Structure formats: C-alpha cells, structure tokens
Amino acid sequence: MHAMVLKKVGTALEWTDLADRQPGAGQIRVKVAACGVCRTDLHVVDGELPDPKVPIIPGHEIVGRIDAIGTGVEGLRLGERVGVPWVGYTCGVCPYCRGGQENLCDRPLFTGYTRDGGFATATIADARYAFPLGEVGRDQALAPLLCAGLIGWRSLAIAGAGKKLGLYGFGAAAHIVAQVARWQGRSVCAFTRPGDGAAQAFARRLGAAWAGGSDEMPPEPLDAAIIFATAGDLVPLALRAVRKGGRVVCAGIHMSGIPTFPYRLLWEERQLVSVANLTRQDGIDFLRLAPTIGIVTQTTPYPLNQANQALADLRAGRFEGAAVLVV
Numbered sequence: 001m002h003a004m005v006l007k008k009v010g011t012a013l014e015w016t017d018l019a020d021r022q023p024g025a026g027q028i029r030v031k032v033a034a035c036g037v038c039r040t041d042l043h044v045v046d047g048e049l050p051d052p053k054v055p056i057i058p059g060h061e062i063v064g065r066i067d068a069i070g071t072g073v074e075g076l077r078l079g080e081r082v083g084v085p086w087v088g089y090t091c092g093v094c095p096y097c098r099g100g101q102e103n104l105c106d107r108p109l110f111t112g113y114t115r116d117g118g119f120a121t122a123t124i125a126d127a128r129y130a131f132p133l134g135e136v137g138r139d140q141a142l143a144p145l146l147c148a149g150l151i152g153w154r155s156l157a158i159a160g161a162g163k164k165l166g167l168y169g170f171g172a173a174a175h176i177v178a179q180v181a182r183w184q185g186r187s188v189c190a191f192t193r194p195g196d197g198a199a200q201a202f203a204r205r206l207g208a209a210w211a212g213g214s215d216e217m218p219p220e221p222l223d224a225a226i227i228f229a230t231a232g233d234l235v236p237l238a239l240r241a242v243r244k245g246g247r248v249v250c251a252g253i254h255m256s257g258i259p260t261f262p263y264r265l266l267w268e269e270r271q272l273v274s275v276a277n278l279t280r281q282d283g284i285d286f287l288r289l290a291p292t293i294g295i296v297t298q299t300t301p302y303p304l305n306q307a308n309q310a311l312a313d314l315r316a317g318r319f320e321g322a323a324v325l326v327v
C-alpha cells in the first residue's frame, strides 16, 4: 500500500510505500476510494492536538470498499462500500461508553490522529466504526459527510430545535449543516470573515436567509449558534447574537483563546457548550438520512500524492466546501 505519512509534527507529509496490512479480530481492511481533508488534519500536522501517534497517516473522512475481513466481524461483506469516521475505536467498558456517551470514551482511538487514517490506498478500521454507505452518491461527494457532516449533525442536535440558527465559519461543515437545517425547516444566518463576499454568496446559494460578517448582528436574535471556525474571538460575538435562553455550540476540536467578555452576554440563561466527536448512533442516523435530505457537497478533488497541496489550500481558504483526496 501507499500512504501520505506525517513522520514528524510540523513537517510535510511524505509519500511512503508500506507493506499491506491484515485486519485483526473485529477489524476490516478498506480499499480507500476517497478521503476528505478536514481542518482537524491541519491541527494534527501542526501539532495543535496533544500526543498524536507519529508516524501517522492522517485522514478521517474515508470512503472505500471492504477488501478483507478479520475474524468475528458480522454484518459487513466484501466489496461493500463503507465510511470510516473520526472516532475509530472506543473501549466499551468505561463509564462514558456504558452511559451512552461513547463520544467521550476514556480510552478512544481517533482515525488519522491516534490510529492510521485514510490518506492512503488502504486502511484498517474497527468494523464497529465502519458505516455502510449504500450505492447512492459518488465516493468523492460522500467523503465530507464522514466528519464535516457528522460533527455538524451532532452540533445541530445539541443546538436544540430553535428555528433561527446562526453558523459561524462557512466551510466544509457549515455548507452541509446549512442544507440539513433548511431541510428541517430552520432559517440559517451565515457569518463569515468580515468582507468575505464570496463565502457569503456561497452561503446564500445554499439557502442561508442572511449572510454577513462575524462582526455584524443578525436581522433578528438567534435561537442558537454553532461556531465551526477556530477563532475564540467568535464566542462573545455569538453570545451577543443569541436570544435569552439561547445556546452557543462550539463544534471545533481546537480553538484559539476565548477573550474575556462582560457577564451580561451570558446572563439570561444563555448557554455555551462544546461538541466532541460522535457516537455510532450519530453516524447511523445521519448517514441513513443523508440521501433523503439530498445533501449536495461541494468538493475540490486532489490526487493522493497532492495531500500537502490540499492542506495548504485548506489553510489558505482557497476553495469553497471541502477538499477530497481521490485515490
């Protein structure tokens, strides 16, 4: 197999030939067809997340077909198309796993961070964390659903049922969430970098009722806001934009420092929460519903050996929607 490998944090990924790997008990081998490039991959490469497994093959929005099955795997078959997400393993026995919060597992493994991911021609996955994708939709179009879509889905659920939703940062996740929110009958306000007319136009094309800079106030107070961007400065801005009792959800795995803000922004039962990872049920629910919602992802393809370029373009904001490595 071939892979783009991060050998040292802070350096470029290197094209590497590796011996084929065999799936162990409870595992499958997936021949990768497409793998989305997520901002979390940048955090891994940049060393912004603690204790990555190095060397590591990044990538946790994997779409591919099963080409080997380990012992004890049930319900999956050779040739089946599956998606492999960020959460790659949970222990099943810690208090969080037992309590229905496996997304907070004490001993998890994360695809592309603490276990090898999908910037490769093949990957080994825990069969419990491989979601059947069916045959509707192209590999490249489905890849962003595995993280941007799934984290967005969980964030949307945690934001509550309010009709007026704000999205701060209009990248891969928000462009999917906006479509889901519209399908649920919500009204979406999209907040981008001030002056980013292209991103605002992109948001309006995807059904946003209003789009403006993050320094602007929405036309009406929001029921809830989800922050996908990594700037902690957005937290007080989002709190300012939600109504009494409203909720602000931080959806990113990493954020810059949150500045101090006047208590009155939190007063009146406004809530500030974060969303971490996903449960298998999130994956099953969302991926089952995705074809019905008719989500259209906007993707920019790169060959596997151009992964460094894809990361650089993501960092610089050179495309709308999501970058996907096509293997």
Ligand SMILES: [Zn+2]
Pocket: 090, 091, 092, 093, 094, 095, 096, 097, 098, 102, 104, 105, 106, 107, 108
């Ligand atoms: Zn656990």
Ligand SMILES: [Zn+2]
Pocket: 038, 039, 040, 041, 060, 086, 147, 148
């Ligand atoms: Zn991700």
